[in-house]
Each structure stands twice: as structure tokens, then as C-alpha cells.
Amino acid sequence: MNISENFIRRPIATSLLMMGILIFGVASYPLLPVSSLPTVDFPTISVTAQLPGASPDTMASSVATPLEQQFAAVPGLAQMTSTSGLGSTSITLQFDLNRSIDGAAQDVQTAINAAGGLLPKDLPNPPTYKKTNPADRAILVYAVHSDAMPIYKVDDYAYTIIAQKLSTVTGVAQVNIAGQQQYAAHIQVNPGALASRGIGLEDVHNALTAATLDEAKGNLEGANQQLAIDTNDQLFNAASYANVIVAYRNGSPVRLKDVGSIIDSSQAPRTGAWFHGQRAEVLLIQRQAGANTVQVIKDIKAMMPTLRASIPPSVKIDLVSDRSQTVSASISDVEFTLVLTIGLVVMVIFLFLRNFWATVIPSVTVPLSLVATFGVMYVMGYSLDNLSLMGLTVAVGFVVDDAIVMIENIVRYIEEGETPFDAAIKGAGQIGFTIISITISLCAVFIPLLFMAGIVGRLFREFAVVVTAAVMISGFISLTLTPMMCSLFLRAEEKKEHGRFYNALEGFFDWLVNGYDRGLKWVFRHQFITMLSTLALIVLTVVLYVVVPKGFFPDQDTGFVFGQAEARQDISFEGMSKITNKFADVINQDPAVAAVVAFAGATGGNASENTARFMIQLKDFSDRDVSAQEVIQRLRPKVAQVEGAKFYLQAAQDVTVGGRLTQTQYQYTLSDTDTEELNQWAPKIQAGMQKLSQLQDVATDQ
Numbered sequence: 001m002n003i004s005e006n007f008i009r010r011p012i013a014t015s016l017l018m019m020g021i022l023i024f025g026v027a028s029y030p031l032l033p034v035s036s037l038p039t040v041d042f043p044t045i046s047v048t049a050q051l052p053g054a055s056p057d058t059m060a061s062s063v064a065t066p067l068e069q070q071f072a073a074v075p076g077l078a079q080m081t082s083t084s085g086l087g088s089t090s091i092t093l094q095f096d097l098n099r100s101i102d103g104a105a106q107d108v109q110t111a112i113n114a115a116g117g118l119l120p121k122d123l124p125n126p127p128t129y130k131k132t133n134p135a136d137r138a139i140l141v142y143a144v145h146s147d148a149m150p151i152y153k154v155d156d157y158a159y160t161i162i163a164q165k166l167s168t169v170t171g172v173a174q175v176n177i178a179g180q181q182q183y184a185a186h187i188q189v190n191p192g193a194l195a196s197r198g199i200g201l202e203d204v205h206n207a208l209t210a211a212t213l214d215e216a217k218g219n220l221e222g223a224n225q226q227l228a229i230d231t232n233d234q235l236f237n238a239a240s241y242a243n244v245i246v247a248y249r250n251g252s253p254v255r256l257k258d259v260g261s262i263i264d265s266s267q268a269p270r271t272g273a274w275f276h277g278q279r280a281e282v283l284l285i286q287r288q289a290g291a292n293t294v295q296v297i298k299d300i301k302a303m304m305p306t307l308r309a310s311i312p313p314s315v316k317i318d319l320v321s322d323r324s325q326t327v328s329a330s331i332s333d334v335e336f337t338l339v340l341t342i343g344l345v346v347m348v349i350f351l352f353l354r355n356f357w358a359t360v361i362p363s364v365t366v367p368l369s370l371v372a373t374f375g376v377m378y379v380m381g382y383s384l385d386n387l388s389l390m391g392l393t394v395a396v397g398f399v400v401d402d403a404i405v406m407i408e409n410i411v412r413y414i415e416e417g418e419t420p421f422d423a424a425i426k427g428a429g430q431i432g433f434t435i436i437s438i439t440i441s442l443c444a445v446f447i448p449l450l451f452m453a454g455i456v457g458r459l460f461r462e463f464a465v466v467v468t469a470a471v472m473i474s475g476f477i478s479l480t481l482t483p484m485m486c487s488l489f490l491r492a493e494e495k496k497e498h499g500r501f502y503n504a505l506e507g508f509f510d511w512l513v514n515g516y517d518r519g520l521k522w523v524f525r526h527q528f529i530t531m532l533s534t535l536a537l538i539v540l541t542v543v544l545y546v547v548v549p550k551g552f553f554p555d556q557d558t559g560f561v562f563g564q565a566e567a568r569q570d571i572s573f574e575g576m577s578k579i580t581n582k583f584a585d586v587i588n589q590d591p592a593v594a595a596v597v598a599f600a601g602a603t604g605g606n607a608s609e610n611t612a613r614f615m616i617q618l619k620d621f622s623d624r625d626v627s628a629q630e631v632i633q634r635l636r637p638k639v640a641q642v643e644g645a646k647f648y649l650q651a652a653q654d655v656t657v658g659g660r661l662t663q664t665q666y667q668y669t670l671s672d673t674d675t676e677e678l679n680q681w682a683p684k685i686q687a688g689m690q691k692l693s694q695l696q697d698v699a700t701d702q
Contacts, residue, residue, distance in 0.1 A: 143275035368473075
């Protein structure tokens with residue numbers, strides 16, 4: 001059976017078919033989302049609960065424990081991590097990769113409802129959950145601050161106007177606010193003043209609750225008109241709370257200002273964020289899974305002038321980090337490499353064949369196969385990222401092989417005197433099964449990647465599918481378009497005297513063949529030495545495999561660095577704030593640093609008040625002479641001189657777990673070490689646990 005014959009006999013239909021494939025690929029290319037790596041969604045759900053004023057122990061025992069007991073029964077739960085801080089609890093639920101995130105979300109909501117009867121009755125709001133991707137860090141980071149307004153007034157614009165408006169942009173998953181300071185009036189009562197008047201704290205609580213209710217007031221009705229009574233009984237500032245009547249003593253009202261002081265403050269005064277040493281709110285914008293990173297950032301930046309015009313001039317919005325710059329740069333580099341690879345392949349074909357049409361025909365296969373692969377990527381929901389483009393780059397060397405094999409067999413019959421048309425039919429019929437077998441064998445190489453499980457399998461599945469699709473398309477083109485073009489354009493070469501370029505290349509190829517022949521004869525004469533050399537190379541390969549450092553992905557310079565400061569556990573928020581700003585000042589002085597934002601306090605990102613986290617944006621690579629790792633090495637001795645806390649630095653990677661320094665990451669690193677290294681760490685960990693136990697015993701005795 002000759003698969004190619006019908007395509008050779010119908011060149012117009014074959015050309016139209018290839019034109020359709022080309023148009024489909026070209027139209028699909030601009031529709032592909034752009035990102036640094038394939039979209040890999042980890043089925044992860046984050047549950048948060050707030051009980052203002054509760055200690056970490058109370059949050060762990062009365063809030064986290066009931067929720068954990070219910071979550072433990074959710075099917076497909078792989079890992080549960082709970083963090084309890086001052087007034088807040090955060091529980092991260094990570095499910096099996098084959099678990100549907102939507103189904104898991106429904107089970108989580110059911111578990112939250114089941115735990116409702118066991119949670120504290122004074123919980124302001126029920127626990128909430130959201131689907132998260134811990135490997136997807138913010139694509140844009142903005143700092144909102146003001147020199148003329150207190151931070152709780154800045155929140156009115158940062159949260160109400162900017163964050164909520166940015167959340168409506170197509171492709172934006174959520175906008176988190178680090179260091180958010182929502183307004184709240186703080187009542188600081190004087191116990192002595194209360195006791196002298198015989199007033200308890202519960203009386204104050206009841207008075208405040210009754211004073212700030214917004215209830216229906218009814219209406220006024222007359223014979224010809226009706227008016228609704230529309231007044232708001234809520235209190236919105238400290239001055240309004242000052243005149244609230246707590247009780248009556250001796251016939252006179254006791255107002256709140258008589259037994260304490262009221263100040264304008266925020267709901268979370270022991271948390272905060274700083275930008276260049278100034279209090280700020282940091283907007284962390286995350287994209288939806290599969291969204292075009294570059295396009296989303298472009299849409300957000302196009303909206304920013306309108307948002308800036310809708311807020312007072314005293315409120316500043318500064319761009320801290322823009323991930324589209326590194327994504328665009330990396331994608332551009334890979335695209336350039338792809339184009340360069342195609343050019344080199346075409347050049348090599350020409351140098352060896354030294355025939356115009358024999359070079360053009362297989363060269364058409366390369367861009368057509370790659371462009372058609374864009375259509376497959378669009379149908380599969382893939383993106384233009386480093387791995388998919390790397391797959392196309394690797395496929396360039398594969399897709400041209402089938403066409404060359406087909407041309408060689410057809411040329412053989414032309415040289416024997418057959419017409420190009422007959423030679424194409426006969427040569428394609430003979431070599432067709434061989435091309436099919438070559439295509440299948442190349443695709444079989446990627447079968448392990450296609451069926452690999454886990455996170456690595458999800459990441460490299462796109463790479464394997466892209467290469468496989470390109471190889472299969474090239475095999476189809478080699479069986480259809482290539483023999484058709486051979487029948488139309490190839491001609492028997494007339495014997496003529498070639499030029500100096502042709503003769504020089506021919507002499508070079510003859511020299512290579514003669515050199516290979518001499519080397520092969522030497523190997524045959526020294527077989528024992530050859531065997532020893534082979535064994536030595538095998539041993540050296542094994543040794544180097546053991547010695548060479550191993551990791552999930554190579555170190556990347558994304559221009560973004562994460563930092564974490566950890567102070568003693570009993571430090572106050574004010575003390576932690578001073579240390580945080582000292583670290584930020586030291587980091588800002590580095591010439592490679594463009595911007596630093598820091599946030600501290602017991603928030604969703606921090607487990608307790610004694611920790612602070614830093615987001616360090618480095619300058620563009622063209623504006624700095626060192627890499628991110630070198631910047632980290634340069635900063636470490638400087639931050640070590642700051643007293644009061646330990647500081648850790650880590651370069652941001654495109655693939656990470658959580659995007660920040662965590663104990664979970666450290667445990668993951670230990671799980672990849674060998675037994676000998678674990679034995680070295682075990683005594684140190686045991687000694688530390690014993691010392692901690694002794695300190696707890698001393699504290700209990702005191």
C-alpha cells in the first residue's frame with residue numbers, strides 16, 4: 001500500500017491541505033497564553049479563621065483542632081498544615097494530584113459546616129476557604145502609601161477602589177493585601193474608673209453593641225404623604241464613640257470618655273507592611289490558571305492611570321515587581337534559540353546536499369511542523385513557556401529526518417533514470433513504512449514522560465506532548481507534501497564541473513571519512529585498550545552522577561528574592577517593626593536592589609509576631625553586574641550585622657512550594673538527602689529538642 005501516491009497525484013489538494021494546517025497553526029499562535037512554565041494546578045485549598053484577641057494556643061485548641069478533625073475525613077487529602085497565630089488560624093489542605101479541586105472544595109465546605117457547632121460562639125465570621133496554587137507567586141506587586149494620610153485611611157483606597165477594581169480584570173485570580181489596615185476604633189478603658197463606678201467590662205461591651213446598630217426606624221405616615229425614617233446609628237470614628245453612655249450613676253450618665261480613651265486605629269494594629277521605611281499596603285496580584293501572564297499585566301497597567309485619577313494625589317501607587325519582564329525575556333531567548341536552530345539545520349542540510357531544491361523541500365517540513373504544533377497546543381490548552389518552546393527546539397532535529405530519508409530514496413530512483421513523478425511514487429511506496437516506524441519509535445521515547453505521575457510528570461507532560469505532536473506532524477508531512485514536491489521540483493543532475501566551494505566541501509567530507517576509517521582501524525588493532533577505556537568511562541559516569549548536585553530545577557535568576565527575619569518569641573510588634581526596617585535599610589543600600597517591601601506581624605503569611613518577610617526586587621539584569629545568587633551572597637554578611645534577629649535569603653524560582661521560606665520546604669529538602677546525612681542531623685535535632693524541653697520545665701516551675 002502506497003500512502004503517498006494519492007497525495008503525489010493530487011498536488012493542488014495536497015497544497016490546500018498543507019495551507020489549511022499552516023493557517024490553523026498561525027491563527028493559534030497569538031491565542032496561546034504566555035508564561036514561564038506550564039500551568040500545573042496543585043489541588044490546594046486554604047482555610048482561614050479569625051478570632052481577634054485570642055492567643056495562639058487558644059486558636060490552636062478551640063479553632064484549628066475542630067476543623068482539623070473534620071478535614072482529616074475528607075477523601076483524597078494528602079497533606080494538612082495548620083498555623084495558628086494571634087487571633088488567626090490558617091490551614092492548608094493539599095490533595096492528591098488526581099483529585100478534582102472543585103469536588104475537594106465542596107467536601108471542605110461540608111467539613112466546615114460540620115465543625116461549626118464545635119467552634120467558639122463569639123467567632124466573628126465562619127471560617128472561609130479559597131482555592132490556591134502555592135506554586136504561583138504574584139505576577140505584579142504594588143505598594144500603596146501616603147505621606148499625608150494614616151494607614152487606615154489609605155486602606156479605604158487600596159482595598160475598596162484599587163484591589164476590588166483590579167480583581168475584575170480578565171485573568172486575575174485574586175488580589176491579596178499584605179499589611180492591610182482596615183479601620184477600627186480602639187477603646188482603652190481604665191479599670192480603676194470602672195471599679196469606682198461599679199461598672200463591669202460586660203456593661204461596656206453591651207453599651208457599645210447597642211450604640212452602633214443600624215436597624216429599621218420605620219416611617220411617618222400622613223393623610224397625603226409618607227416619609228421613611230432613614231438615619232444611620234452606626235459610629236464611624238473615635239469621636240463618635242466618646243459620647244456613648246455606658247451606664248447611669250447617681251442620676252447622671254457615665255460616658256465612655258469618662259472611663260477610658262478612644263483612638264482611631266485599625267483592626268490589626270500588630271501587623272504592618274513597609275515600603276522604603278514608610279507604612280504601606282502591598283497589593284499581591286495573582287493570575288488565573290492558564291491566563292496569559294504578559295497580557296494580564298498589560299491590561300492591569302492600562303487600567304492604572306484611571307485608578308490613580310480616582311484617588312487623592314497624596315496616595316501613591318508604586319510598582320515593586322513586574323513578572324512579565326522576566327517572562328518576556330526568557331520566552332524571547334527561547335524563541336531566538338528556536339529560530340537559530342532552524343537556521344542551523346537548514347544550513348547543515350545545504351552544506352551536505354549542495355542542491356537548492358533538495359535543501360528547500362526538507363526545510364519546508366521544519367517550520368510547517370512547528371507551526372502546526374501551535375494548533376495542537378491550542379487545542380490541548382497549553383501555553384508558550386520555556387518547556388514547550390524547548391520541546392519545539394528539540395523537535396527541530398527530529399522533524400527533518402523523515403523528509404531527508406524520503407528525498408534520498410526518491411533521488412536514488414531519479415539517478416537511475418526514472419522520471420521525477422515515477423521516482424516519487426516508487427520511492428515513497430518503498431520508504432513509507434520506514435518513515436512510519438521511525439516516527440513511532442521517536443514518539444515511544446516520550447511515553448514514560450506522558451504517563452509519569454506526580455508534580456514532575458505534570459510539568460514535563462506538556463514538553464513530551466509538544467515533541468510527540470511535532471514528530472507525528474513531520475511524519476505526516478514527509479509522507480504527503482515531501483514526495484509531492486519531489487515529483488514537481490527535483491530533476492536529475494547533469495554532469496558538470498563543480499565550483500571551488502563544492503569541491504572544498506567534498507574534500508573536507510573525504511578527509512572526515514578517511515579520518516574515521518583510520519580511527520576505526522586503530523580501535524580494531526587495540527581492542528583491549530578500547531574495552532578498558534569504555535569501562536573507565538562507565539565508572540566515571542557513575543561517579544559523576546553521584547557527585548554532581550541534584551535538584552528539581554536549575555537555579556534561576558528571576559530578579560526576585562525572598563527574605564525572612566526571625567526574632568525572639570517574646571518580642572513586641574514595635575520591636576519587630578524597628579528590626580524589620582533596619583533590615584530593609586541595609587538591603588536597599590545594595591546597588592543591585594530596585595525595591596524592597598516588608599511585612600511583619602501575625603498574618604496569613606506569618607505564623608507569629610516575631611517573624612517578618614521581605615520581597616526584594618532586583619534591577620534589570622542589564623543594570624546590574626551580578627546574578628541574584630551573588631546578590632544574596634553579598635547581602636548575607638551585611639544583614640548578619642543587624643542585631644536582634646536572624647535573616648534568611650532565597651532567590652525566587654518559577655517552580656516553588658509556597659513562594660517563601662517555610663519549614664515545609666526545609667523538611668522537603670531533608671527528605672531528599674541520604675541516610676548518612678540524616679544520621680548527622682539526628683543528634684543535633686535531638687539535642688535541640690532536649691534543650692527546648694528544659695527551658696519549658698524552667699518556665700513552668702517559675
